[in-house]
Amino acid sequence: MSPSVATAPAADALPQLVADRIPLLLVPALALAALPLMSSLSTWVTLTVAGLAMGMIIFIIASGLTLVFGLMDVLNFGHGVFIALGAYLAVSVLGAMSGWTGSEHLALNLLAVLPAMLVAMAVAGGVGFAFERVIIRPVYGQHLKQIMITMGGMIVGEELIKVIWGPQTIPLPLPAAFRGSLLLGDAAVEKYRLIAVVIGLAVFAAMFWVLSRTKVGLLIRAGVQDREMVESLGYRIRKLFVGVFVAGSALAGLGGVMWGLYQQNVTPQMGAQVNVLIFIVIIIGGLGSVGGCFIGALLVGLLANYTGFLAPKVALFSNILLMVLILLWRPQGIFPVAKR
Amino acid sequence: MSSPLLRLEGVHTHIGAYHILHGVDLEVGQGEFTVLLGRNGAGKTTTLRTIMGLWTAAPGRVWFGGVDIATRSTPEIARRGIAYVPENMGIFSDLTVRENMLVAARSARRAEGMDATRLEWIFGLFPAIRKFWQHPAGLLSGGQKQMLAVARAIIEPRKLLLVDEPSKGLAPAIIQNMIAAFRELKQTDTTVLLVEQNFNFARQLGDKVAVMDDGRIVHSGTMAELVDDEGLQQKLLGLSLAAHQ
Ligand SMILES: Nc1ncnc2c1ncn2[C@@H]1O[C@H](COP(=O)(O)OP(=O)(O)OP(=O)(O)O)[C@@H](O)[C@H]1O
Ligand SMILES: [Mg+2]
Numbered sequence: 001m002s003p004s005v006a007t008a009p010a011a012d013a014l015p016q017l018v019a020d021r022i023p024l025l026l027v028p029a030l031a032l033a034a035l036p037l038m039s040s041l042s043t044w045v046t047l048t049v050a051g052l053a054m055g056m057i058i059f060i061i062a063s064g065l066t067l068v069f070g071l072m073d074v075l076n077f078g079h080g081v082f083i084a085l086g087a088y089l090a091v092s093v094l095g096a097m098s099g100w101t102g103s104e105h106l107a108l109n110l111l112a113v114l115p116a117m118l119v120a121m122a123v124a125g126g127v128g129f130a131f132e133r134v135i136i137r138p139v140y141g142q143h144l145k146q147i148m149i150t151m152g153g154m155i156v157g158e159e160l161i162k163v164i165w166g167p168q169t170i171p172l173p174l175p176a177a178f179r180g181s182l183l184l185g186d187a188a189v190e191k192y193r194l195i196a197v198v199i200g201l202a203v204f205a206a207m208f209w210v211l212s213r214t215k216v217g218l219l220i221r222a223g224v225q226d227r228e229m230v231e232s233l234g235y236r237i238r239k240l241f242v243g244v245f246v247a248g249s250a251l252a253g254l255g256g257v258m259w260g261l262y263q264q265n266v267t268p269q270m271g272a273q274v275n276v277l278i279f280i281v282i283i284i285g286g287l288g289s290v291g292g293c294f295i296g297a298l299l300v301g302l303l304a305n306y307t308g309f310l311a312p313k314v315a316l317f318s319n320i321l322l323m324v325l326i327l328l329w330r331p332q333g334i335f336p337v338a339k340r
Numbered sequence: 341m342s343s344p345l346l347r348l349e350g351v352h353t354h355i356g357a358y359h360i361l362h363g364v365d366l367e368v369g370q371g372e373f374t375v376l377l378g379r380n381g382a383g384k385t386t387t388l389r390t391i392m393g394l395w396t397a398a399p400g401r402v403w404f405g406g407v408d409i410a411t412r413s414t415p416e417i418a419r420r421g422i423a424y425v426p427e428n429m430g431i432f433s434d435l436t437v438r439e440n441m442l443v444a445a446r447s448a449r450r451a452e453g454m455d456a457t458r459l460e461w462i463f464g465l466f467p468a469i470r471k472f473w474q475h476p477a478g479l480l481s482g483g484q485k486q487m488l489a490v491a492r493a494i495i496e497p498r499k500l501l502l503v504d505e506p507s508k509g510l511a512p513a514i515i516q517n518m519i520a521a522f523r524e525l526k527q528t529d530t531t532v533l534l535v536e537q538n539f540n541f542a543r544q545l546g547d548k549v550a551v552m553d554d555g556r557i558v559h560s561g562t563m564a565e566l567v568d569d570e571g572l573q574q575k576l577l578g579l580s581l582a583a584h585q
Contacts, residue, residue, distance in 0.1 A: 215442065215443075215448075215449050215450070218435065218439050218442060218443050219443060221432070221434060221435060222432040222435060222439075222440075222443050225432050225433065225434055225435075226430055226432060228394060228414075228426075228430070229426065229430035229432070230443070231394075231413075231414040231415050231418070232392055232394070232414055232418055232424045232426070232430065233418060233443060233444050233446070233492075234415050234418035234419045234446050235415055235446075236413070236415045237415075337434070338433045338434055338478060
């Protein structure tokens, strides 16, 4: 920074540092805007925590998908299959450990839930690896075929789930110590929702760390912007993409466990239902942006809970409306990814 | 005479339905600085992209260090020792300057793992790189981005540098800075193939020169010969050097 280094004056002009902070205000703004509409503060607290929990789960599910699109322009409408798969695996694992899930001891509950999550992530990741090989790879660069074949993959996956677990809705009760609520003042906050928020924050922090502090993370971010340049620097994008796809599938499996526990039941169609929400979220966030996906997921989760309480009839449309408003403001989403 | 580091033999490149390169023959000798000149649309960028494997030579051969790389993948070609500065610079604008450099330094896993001596040398060539080390690269000016693009290509020693129009859109002061940097790079015996439209820039650096037109090499020889022969310049480039000084 010493003035002596100024060989070419124009080359040293300071660029304007304009950090884009407005999007960070969206989540608190939405929460505050909802406050005066609520009958009581405690209702607002309950709904806000529920919305954040739902948002966190959606983020966990959607974060991989946004990178999958960002890195290889792959539209994967089959992502929902990993959600359902994760949830059903939780049914099986937790069912087999009902002795521990029924116990009032938090430690025993965790000893059941953690393996359920790990199994869901491992299996969803493994299936994701095969899915990428068999379904995605033959249609690189062909969007229409991607949409059709990934939707086909999703249907096949759903049918396989019906074959293995049956077509009916299966209850997925929360472990005993996760049930019930805590009182924050007058507001009752379900314990599980707080747990979901904590897990969501942990996943976000871990992802943030990988993407900003590791070389692989840098390559992923670089690849989202300019795939060709990353290859010209000597890295194989396909290998990176497979890794991201597998990790994204594993996260969707984890999200599926959490979503199943949130709903306390699982159905073979749950993946398809969540699919719509996650596509809204990644479009709102800006395709390829993990930070945008995080904000988008929280907005969607909060809005779904507020409108579900205030005006259940419009709840279904509220997220579409949110998407339209965001895209009118920023056509490329909250954090547009600078593509070349 | 030893065989050249890079040799293109009858390279034809098709982009979609278009036949762009019509049998390009080009040699770049070890340690030489070769400038590729030619009017807009002549096929200069396409030639560099074909060498990098971003387009495929079909038919044609691209010999690099005695190996035909024409059908190799881009990452493999890069790992064989070719660094590429594309026409659009290929800066990762959401990454900081430091992160851009780290991505280019294949052997380093962390910023501290980059060769400190080499980094100092680069900071000497392009002080702006040091100055904006922690800034998002997207905030740099056009000239600063061009410097970053070149800095990225030389963060580790490579056998061959392909540089596409580094003077494009730059102010004269920055062009001088760029020329000085390439001059210093020449001292390190790096082999360079540089695409230029700016003959004044080219003549200050080139040992050899090749001129392209319509997807073919229409002239190749030494730079000194072309600089001395205004008639040849007129014929090949449609300009007289005097008019551009
Ligand atoms: N992606 C593409 N699709 C179709 N045609 C292309 C494509 N890229 C280049 N061309 C055509 O190939 C020819 C050579 O282009 P190229 O970019 O190699 O020229 P150039 O010599 O680098 O020109 P300039 O000096 O303007 O950069 C041009 O006629 C151009 O229109
Ligand atoms: Mg060009």
